[in-house]
Amino acid sequence: MSDRERIYLFDTTLRDGQQTPGVDFSVEDKIAIANMLDHFGIDYVEGGYPGANPTDTAFFSKRRTGRAKMTAFGMTKRAGVSASNDPGLAALIGAAGDAVCLVAKSWDYHVKVALGISNEDNLECIADSIAAVAASGKEALLDCEHFFDGYKANPAYALACAKAAYDSGARWVVLCDTNGGTQPDEIAEIIAAVIAGGIPGENLGIHAHNDTGQAVANSLVAVNAGVRQVQGTLNGIGERCGNANIITLAATLALKERYSSRFELGIDAEGLTEISALSHGFDELLNRAPDPQLPYVGASAFATKAGIHASALLKDPKTYEHVDPAAVGNSRRVMVSDQGGKSNFINELNRLGISVAKNDPRLDKLIAIVKEREAMGYAYEAADASFELLALRELGSVPEFFRVDSFRVMVERRFDSHGRVKTVSEAVVKLEIDGRKVMSVSEGDGPVNALDKAFRKDLGKFQGEIADLKLADYKVRILNGGTEAITRVLIESVDDDGVRWWTVGVSENIIDASFQALMDSITFKLMKNRKLAGRAAAE
């Protein structure tokens, strides 16, 4: 048994993070994100507003239970009705999940202006609602909205709101810096006063916003002051300047000795090495480029440019790194024409089962090609299969299974006999397989689908091998605006073995970019089959 105190991580990406401009999760997105958080070891996942929002209602009805406590979010009961007669509260308590977080005003000014009820009525709403959740057997949480601003305006009333929840059985009383303007020293002072006022730190949570760039700092100050639940969102998304970044918080609490010697999380050292993948996977899901300067997980977090730092870094990494990049699943990058960059490459190639000597001139050529193509827009970090094919073409060989002579795609927009708009896409692909010429034609839902179907319609003797190949995801990113925009297409493929791989294409033309990614996907699948066959023959 550890004698360290437990810190609970509470993720609100699916609820508060949903307030981010441009972010709108589907039910499937929410399930995928909840599974990622669960897998990582987050203690609480706040899923949204079941009963008040159709997407969230559907999400709660579909969600399987995982390790994390699934938390429903909503309002306390209305004034003037009993908790048992409030339909909103009943829907929250009735929703699938392990915990219910109720939000309440704790600033008397808001009670008067926004709710238009008396201070006493608000306290009664808090107490009765929390008691009803606790009586249902679920964990009850109270989110004290505007707590710090409210405390500054009327300390006794803000504390009374928090106390009403605690005394009624709330497992957690969460102190929110809703406007995000509170400073770290104020957070420390006010939390000390709350604990002195009768609510133990082990029942307190912190919910910080980043409006002065201090959401993470404020959360850590709160932990030092005694709170034991920390709320945040993946990559710090959230309205305005975002919420506390739960990735940064988890890494800091786990790796900085001043915290790790006193506290433990639900994430062990091995789990923490997946934190970079979690951060990047979330950005992929949002279809946005990861911020290279994110603490711990950004591509530049452990990058050093040429010069005195780089040479010192190569002698002893500790000289310029505050933590070991491997601890968070990131890697060191020394951007000189040098050994550092080369070893990164060799490591990556070894991971793919390709061995190459450090002084092999073909390696220099491959590095130059990758750099040149990445400057054109290719993203090999996100397209493992395309990278492997590129590397094999330079360092080994890739058989030419087929040759594409040409392809053509037509999109026609017309009116049908009822005057309704109809678009039809048709593709023609001309291939050569073993000296045999093949022409395939196919219609599809949109031009890329038509092209994919035509391409895979007749691959001659390879047709049986690609029967189980399916496209799992398709992502388009425009790399620079204006009329000369370059399009990058990423395609995820999957087969019946459950293997998934990503391929990339880049072009001024979205169809051509898609075509390149499709070609790589099929070639990779045929290569993979041969690798497996080779392995089976060797055994």
Ligand SMILES: [Zn+2]
């Ligand atoms: Zn918030």
